[in-house]
Amino acid sequence: MAAVTLLEARGLTRHFGGLKAVDGVDFDLAEGEIHALIGPNGAGKTTFVSLLCGRVPVQAGTIRFAGADITRLPAHKRVGRGIAYTFQITQIFANLTVFDNVALAVQRRGGPLDADTRAALERVGLADRADQIAGTLSYGHQRVLEIAMGLALKPRLLILDEPTQGLANAEIDTFKALVRQVVPETTVLLIEHNMDVVMDLAERITVLNFGEVLATGTPAAIRANPAVQAAYLGG
């Protein structure tokens, strides 16, 4: 059975002044896959996924999601269609309780608020901290809370921007287990610098460099690709 395409970007472009942050990118996501996006710092990864989730307006090109053109759809409506984004720089409601942080995600999609919020916290191991003020959590727990908010939206596509940055090894293992649990109901697009995590989780990898796609393929193919080795993996 051929994989169903969930998201399809064509000629996606975003320049900042003279800087070609994202430059004519074609990109496909198969429904249910874990897809990693890698590339050196400043390659345009965050900008690219920001175009997908609507945080940054598209200058040229098109995005189709679940069969519909969403190129001009505002960010909050894309969330309604099932695209969730977790920020590279932790963005939580620091002055609200852990419970309220996740409840805000749960109530957006509807459903039993209290039960679903507790379940989402249970799943990431933050249940016993529900009443704590989010800003007083450790850095690692704040990252986990951010992921919990994304998951609580029950999205069709979850975009994770360097989720393991600054996490301890044990926390990374928990994270990997979490991501494996959510597929294939949720498709995962993962920006990640930790190559162990990438090779472990990803079914396909796309490499960005200077705003352009350098290569797309399975982990084995990417590892063997000479251009990728030269630009990023360092041989």
Next chain:
Amino acid sequence: MTVATRIWAVHLAVLALLLAGGFLLPAYHQTNVAKVMVLATYAMGYNIAFGYTGLLSLGHALFFGAGLYGAGMLVQHAGVGAGPAALAGIVAGGLAAAVVGLLALRTQGVAFMIVTLMFAQAGYLTILYNTAWTRGDEGIVIAREARVLMGFDLSADLPRYFVGLGLFAAGLVLKLWLVRSPTGRVMVALRENEERSRMLGYDPYARKLAALVISGLYAGAAGAAYGLLFGYVGASLASTQYSILPLLWVLLGGAGTVLGPLVGALLMFYLIDYSSAFTTASLLVVGAALVLLVLFAPKGILGTLRDRWLKWLP
């Protein structure tokens, strides 16, 4: 006792105290507290925009003035009854907030403050110069015969007090329900982190507009009640001072607390009342109170209580 029961118990107890005040207070204080309850309703509305949603408006006098003049001019020039005039005042407040919000909410922070201030100033000048309708600076004194609601004479102490209390009670219950609802949670989320809220799927513009319109409805209701209860509809009540006052009351009582506006308005009112008995510089006393506030309780009285002891206070 669950938290929800405790919360409702506290707020209903405050309403019960105010109800008792209607029977126990001497006439002089009855008039004062009636006025405070109307102004506190205005401040509760301001708090919904500022304290909960994070919209620092300097133009609320326009919404208060819309209610005040909306109701006052209908009574004065068209002979409309107090009840329908009050309803029109409420609608006028909400409508003014919607128009201002549609434009001002395209800006943020300082720009939002300035745009709302300019709108209110334009409204104030419109009132000032349309003397044929508004009697300008002098204002309109509404005749006693026109201030009758369902057979009650609103210029008499007791009915005035209870209408003021009814307005305040409705405002309080509605606000308590709102801020504890999912909608209230989203308002606070916007105040705390707009970008995060947007990426959770909430439309910041639409949500802020809704909060501002609710705020405007409160201001309109308070403005209409003020004119009908105290019989005076004047331009000074729509001046910049009346945009700043609710901000001060809310800051004093505690921004983002349900009862803070009442505490702030009551305290400030009596501070000025008592100090003006022995000094003409009563504003200096207000200034001193605000300096003390900034130094010792920057989150206002109830905000500080909540931080220290009453974590559950909404």
